[in-house]
Amino acid sequence: MNKDLSTEQLVVADVQQLIEQSRNDVAIAVNASLTLLYWRIGKRINEELLNNSRAAYGQQIVAMLSEQLTALYGEGWSKRQLHHCKRMAEVFPQIDIVHAMRTQLTWTHIRLLIPIENELKRNFYFEMCRLEKWSSRQLQERIQSMLYERTAISKKPEQTIQNDLALLRNEQKLSPDLVFKDPYFLDFLGLSDFYSEKDLETSIIVELQRFIIEMGSDFAFMARQKRITIDNRDYYIDLLFYHRRLKCLIAIDLKIGEFEAGYKGQMELYLRYLEKYEQIEGENTPIGLILCTGKNEEHIELMQLDKSNIRVADYLTALPPEKLLQEKLHKAIQIAQQKMNKDK
Secondary structure: OHHHHHHHHHHHHHHHHHHHHHHHHHHHHHHHHHHHHHHHHHHHHHHHHHOOOOOOHHHHHHHHHHHHHHHHHOOOOOHHHHHHHHHHHHHOOOHHHHHHHOOOOOHHHHHHHOOOOOHHHHHHHHHHHHHHOOOHHHHHHHHHOOHHHHEHHHHOOHHHHHHHHHHHHHHOOOOHHHOOEOOEEOHHHOOOOOOOHHHHHHHHHHOHHHHHHHHOOOEEEEEEEEEEEEOOEEEEEEEEEEEOOOOEEEEEEEOOOEOOOHHHHHHHHHHHHHHHHHOOOOOOOOEEEEEEOEOOHHHHHHHOHHHHOEEEEEEEOOOOOHHHHHHHHHHHHHHHHHHHHHHO
């Protein structure tokens, strides 16, 4: 009797899986077909507008189409929807791009991407969304949190950004500049105005899942207060992670206050130890991340931390007003790019 029941349950589970898979396949096919349809509609509207130079004609043709299509097919053809179709055809003029996109992103994803004016920024979100399989809600949250502006790649020359995104798109290779951010938003830790490094570390462990979401989905937690022994002296790495796509260990040092020059030597010691005793065949050289509440850019530049595989970033336990944060991030990008142009 129990055996028969078990067999029946197995049959039900198998059939249920077949139905769910079929539903998923249908949803993907429908989404792909609709996305291509919307692009073709937008392309056709844009072609019509090219033949008429009157400024008001664009609004007129969209309003007429919306009225006619709604009468014929019901809801779903508002003026706003048709403007989305137009914008999609403007942003992605090549049909081969649309063919690649329509099976990877939903129409809701695309609607979130097309308002982004900066092409590099838009491509960044597209590639990272595709790679990490973000839901439309996750994509929206990352755009609102200014992920691109906080990611190291945004402060690189335009050609470097294009090359790194092409490498990710064509060879699935992720550069560290697409992984590390500055600053990190740790407002979810709920820390008061006064806290210690131990408080910070403990709060991160308590909120580890949210910390990993902020760091990136490929971070895997390995240890807290990782003890390493050198010449009979014990040292402790605050947090140790492994990055799945970068294929390397990530040592994180938590600091209260601004970055100090002495932090470099401490992190170098950690990294050389990990490289010698913990790194296994096939892995890349460990990377160090020092999280501070501030830093002097000239210190960072003169110490050439990148040559030691060390990165320094601010973290914020309370977020400033959005406008102030936007201004700060945009200014940081401008300063970095101006400096690179000067060094050429």
